[in-house]
Amino acid sequence: MLYSEKVMDHFKNPRNVGKMEDADGVGEVGNVKCGDIMKMYIKVRDGIIVDVKFNTFGCGSAIATSSMATEMIKGKSIEEALELSNKAVVEALDGLPPAKIHCSVLAEEAVKAAVKDYYDRNGIEYDKEQFCSGDCEHCCGHND
Amino acid sequence: MRIYADNAATTKISDGALRAMVECAQKYIGNPSSLHTSGQLAAEELYRCREKMASLLGANEAREIYFTSGGSEADNQAIFSTAYRFRSKGKTHIVSTAFEHHAVLHVLERLEKEGFEVTLVPVNEDGIVKVEDIERAITDKTCLVTVMAANNEIGTLQPIAEIGKLCREKGVLFHTDAVQAVGHVKINVEEMNIDLLSLSAHKFNGPRGVGALYARRGVILKNLIEGGAQERGKRAGTENLPAIVGMTAALEEAVASLDAHAQKLITLRDRLIAGLSEIPHSVLNGDKENRLPSNVNFCFEGIEGESLLLLLDDRGVEASSGSACTSGSLDPSHVLLAIGRPKDVAHGSLRLTLAVENTEEEVDYIIKNTREVVEYLRSISPVWEELEKGEREFIL
Numbered sequence: 001m002l003y004s005e006k007v008m009d010h011f012k013n014p015r016n017v018g019k020m021e022d023a024d025g026v027g028e029v030g031n032v033k034c035g036d037i038m039k040m041y042i043k044v045r046d047g048i049i050v051d052v053k054f055n056t057f058g059c060g061s062a063i064a065t066s067s068m069a070t071e072m073i074k075g076k077s078i079e080e081a082l083e084l085s086n087k088a089v090v091e092a093l094d095g096l097p098p099a100k101i102h103c104s105v106l107a108e109e110a111v112k113a114a115v116k117d118y119y120d121r122n123g124i125e126y127d128k129e130q131f132c133s134g135d136c137e138h139c140c141g142h143n144d
Numbered sequence: 145m146r147i148y149a150d151n152a153a154t155t156k157i158s159d160g161a162l163r164a165m166v167e168c169a170q171k172y173i174g175n176p177s178s179l180h181t182s183g184q185l186a187a188e189e190l191y192r193c194r195e196k197m198a199s200l201l202g203a204n205e206a207r208e209i210y211f212t213s214g215g216s217e218a219d220n221q222a223i224f225s226t227a228y229r230f231r232s233k234g235k236t237h238i239v240s241t242a243f244e245h246h247a248v249l250h251v252l253e254r255l256e257k258e259g260f261e262v263t264l265v266p267v268n269e270d271g272i273v274k275v276e277d278i279e280r281a282i283t284d285k286t287c288l289v290t291v292m293a294a295n296n297e298i299g300t301l302q303p304i305a306e307i308g309k310l311c312r313e314k315g316v317l318f319h320t321d322a323v324q325a326v327g328h329v330k331i332n333v334e335e336m337n338i339d340l341l342s343l344s345a346h347k348f349n350g351p352r353g354v355g356a357l358y359a360r361r362g363v364i365l366k367n368l369i370e371g372g373a374q375e376r377g378k379r380a381g382t383e384n385l386p387a388i389v390g391m392t393a394a395l396e397e398a399v400a401s402l403d404a405h406a407q408k409l410i411t412l413r414d415r416l417i418a419g420l421s422e423i424p425h426s427v428l429n430g431d432k433e434n435r436l437p438s439n440v441n442f443c444f445e446g447i448e449g450e451s452l453l454l455l456l457d458d459r460g461v462e463a464s465s466g467s468a469c470t471s472g473s474l475d476p477s478h479v480l481l482a483i484g485r486p487k488d489v490a491h492g493s494l495r496l497t498l499a500v501e502n503t504e505e506e507v508d509y510i511i512k513n514t515r516e517v518v519e520y521l522r523s524i525s526p527v528w529e530e531l532e533k534g535e536r537e538f539i540l
Contacts, residue, residue, distance in 0.1 A: 008454075011451070011454065012455070012458060014524070017524050018524070019529070028526060032487075032488045032491075032527050033486075033487040033488060034468070035448050035467060035468045035476065035487075035491040036448070037525075037526050037527055038526070039526035039529075055524050055525060055526040055529065056524060056525070056526070057446065057447065057448055057525040057526055057527040057528070058448050058451065059448050059449075059450035059451055059467065060450055060451050060454045062448070062451075063451055063524070
């Protein structure tokens with residue numbers, strides 16, 4: 001099979017899928033021309049991500065990595081969420097085919113983009129280097 | 145329910161072909177190159193197949209059929225042979241189309257690196273190449289025109305009889321990759337002025353790993369595989385007689401039932417097209433009429449093809465997609481891009497290729513489930529959300 005059982009489970013039964021009207025931070029990464037877009041919504045209380053939702057346009061692994069990433073940051077502090085690596089998402093899914101690693105990068109970037117939006121809305125200072133430049137060719141090219 | 149609707153990828157072997165293969169494997173134990181009785185009986189059986197294949201393709205002589213490992217090998221041999229033969233005469237230009245199979249396109253790319261000039265004629269939105277465009281592309285340096293008979297993704301039928309006539313008038317060799325067409329639509333190499341034709345057995349209910357190259361008498365082939373003198377010295381290696389017998393039996397069956405099958409398939413195909421067309425913001429890829437009886441190919445805006453494919457598989461429908469994720473590259477199908485679909489929508493393509501065993505109930509099941517899966521994927525798609533809110537413009 002192309003995908004692990006865990007990937008198929010998260011793809012077919014995605015956790016935290018949907019929109020959030022009153023989100024504290026919203027991040028969108030990817031490019032429709034590349035075939036993947038992830039949009040992530042977070043709700044933050046006292047520095048803790050109390051709720052998270054996502055919408056994804058993309059392949060099976062794009063949906064599965066989004067789902068897994070939301071599970072991994074829900075209930076965690078903002079700082080912990082920022083530490084979520086694409087590698088951790090891949091490991092939690094019992095691996096991804098090499099050509100799909102960029103989906104996990106996208107999931108990591110989607111979390112960061114949502115946090116960045118939360119920081120921007122609340123006037124919180126942060127290191128801009130830490131976040132996605134918006135150039136997805138950069139990630140796609142290097143992870144394929 | 146499990147519905148196999150990926151017959152352009154491969155077909156189920158027919159009972160008749162399988163029986164013929166088993167019988168052959170048991171009966172003809174000799175190597176056709178051996179001089180003893182068992183060998184010569186096998187050689188006779190091989191010749192019977194060659195003669196039969198020639199007659200089914202409308203060829204004049206059995207010797208014009210060369211058995212290969214399949215369509216890709218036949219494409220490679222046809223194109224490389226012609227290119228290398230004409231290079232010394234200064235004819236180093238090849239004309240083809242932008243939406244050929246990779247077994248043709250990648251050969252042409254390699255020839256370009258070796259100094260050949262290749263013109264890929266564009267195709268229109270209907271997925272049909274214009275004969276005038278081929279004519280305009282031909283120069284006095286052109287040695288070969290290679291145009292597929294039917295496109296493997298969108299099923300559109302190309303005007304190969306007209307292109308054959310044109311090439312004959314211009315004195316240029318004409319090759320057609322007829323892998324998707326043979327056994328499904330009428331092909332006659334003599335009437336259509338085809339000089340070289342590639343075919344593959346497993347696309348018409350024959351076995352995998354076997355195909356043939358038709359090369360008109362006088363068209364000289366160059367070996368891809370050196371060794372023994374099999375296939376008139378043009379393709380070394382002991383002939384896979386059971387597979388060749390299976391292919392011949394399958395093509396005989398396919399040609400005999402071609403009209404009846406086409407009629408049934410067209411009814412199913414058009415029912416499927418009508419049903420899927422009702423899904424908003426979708427489009428049929430390729431001309432509605434001028435396409436293989438089995439082929440349906442759609443783009444659905446706001447979703448991605450691989451996830452559609454996997455969710456349909458989960459509901460028992462087996463199809464394929466031209467999305468980047470299924471092609472293993474970042475770009476979606478070169479065929480869909482060639483007919484002018486923007487990348488945004490080319491990612492959301494679905495190919496369903498039917499077989500005569502499919503039923504109307506199955507077609508209705510496919511329609512219902514495709515509609516549901518497309519709706520679901522749109523409901524979780526940020527692209528669809530933007531389209532609906534007017535933040536992004538609908539393409540379809």
